[in-house]
Amino acid sequence: EIVLTQSPGTLSLSPGERATLSCRASQSVSSRYLAWYQHKPGQAPRLLMFGVSSRATGIPDRFSGSGSGTDFTLTISKLEPEDFAVYYCQQYGTSPTWTFGQGTKVEIK
Amino acid sequence: QVQLVESGGGVVQPGGSLRLSCTASGFIFSDYCMHWVRQAPGKGLEWVALIWYDGTNKYYADSVKGRFTISRDNSKNTLFLQMNSLRAEDTAFYYCARTKAAALYYIDYWGQGSLLTVSS
Numbered sequence A: 001e002i003v004l005t006q007s008p009g010t011l012s013l014s015p016g017e018r019a020t021l022s023c024r025a026s027q028s029v030s031s032r033y034l035a036w037y038q039h040k041p042g043q044a045p046r047l048l049m050f051g052v053s054s055r056a057t058g059i060p061d062r063f064s065g066s067g068s069g070t071d072f073t074l075t076i077s078k079l080e081p082e083d084f085a086v087y088y089c090q091q092y093g094t095s096p097t098w099t100f101g102q103g104t105k106v107e108i109k
Numbered sequence B: 001q002v003q004l005v006e007s008g009g010g011v012v013q014p015g016g017s018l019r020l021s022c023t024a025s026g027f028i029f030s031d032y033c034m035h036w037v038r039q040a041p042g043k044g045l046e047w048v049a050l051i052w053y054d055g056t057n058k059y060y061a062d063s064v065k066g067r068f069t070i071s072r073d074n075s076k077n078t079l080f081l082q083m084n085s086l087r088a089e090d091t092a093f094y095y096c097a098r099t100k101a102a103a104l105y106y107i108d109y110w111g112q113g114s115l116l117t118v119s120s
Helices: none
Strands: A004-007 A010-013 A017-030 A034-039 A046-050 A064-077 A085-092 A097-100 A104-109 B005-007 B011-012 B020-025 B032-039 B045-051 B058-060 B067-074 B078-081 B092-100 B115-116
Touching: A004 A010, A004 B011, A004 B058, A010 A017, A017 A034, A017 A085, A017 A104, A034 B005, A046 A064, A097 B045, A097 B058, B005 B092, B020 B032, B020 B092, B020 B115, B032 B078, B045 B078, B045 B092, B058 B067
Parallel strands: A010 A104, B011 B115
Antiparallel strands: A004 A017, A017 A064, A034 A046, A034 A085, A085 A097, A085 A104, B005 B020, B020 B078, B032 B045, B032 B092, B045 B058, B067 B078, B092 B115
């Protein structure tokens, strides 16, 4: 079973700053099978990125994804107030299973 | 627009049962595979179960296998999760979510969740 480890656990930043979130897999993950989600308290999680670097419908271009193999990154180029949330990476395994990282909280500094 | 609305959560004693429902609208329900994903208090997301768009295939996380059953009624655009032999560690928000059969590797829409509390 592939384990996803996200870092840091919490990122304290100010609006306008750049956020870099890491997701490391315990084994190599196909790029097609890596996605990112945003989750705010009391709301439905929202798909941000799929296939590592493809933005979901309606996601602004300040969000970008990169990486391959075991190391993946979600970057928010300039944080807007609505971007403060918890972010999860997720990989698809062929059992099939869907595995999430433990999340990175992006909070206002 | 796409809407997924969960219902049926509540407080149940350990060993008890509960059935969650999820009503879908704004898309052709029978074209999509559907998930249940949960989030325990203070924890991250955990995938629970998936059902194929036509109900023919079902998959479960090891943590719920043999205790939970996912099902759907495409005539009523509704997804279900029957939960038996409930344990304290099943306490969580339960989200229903959809996935295209041709793109199983990501989940494109989620509901807002329904809270299950297992406590005596």
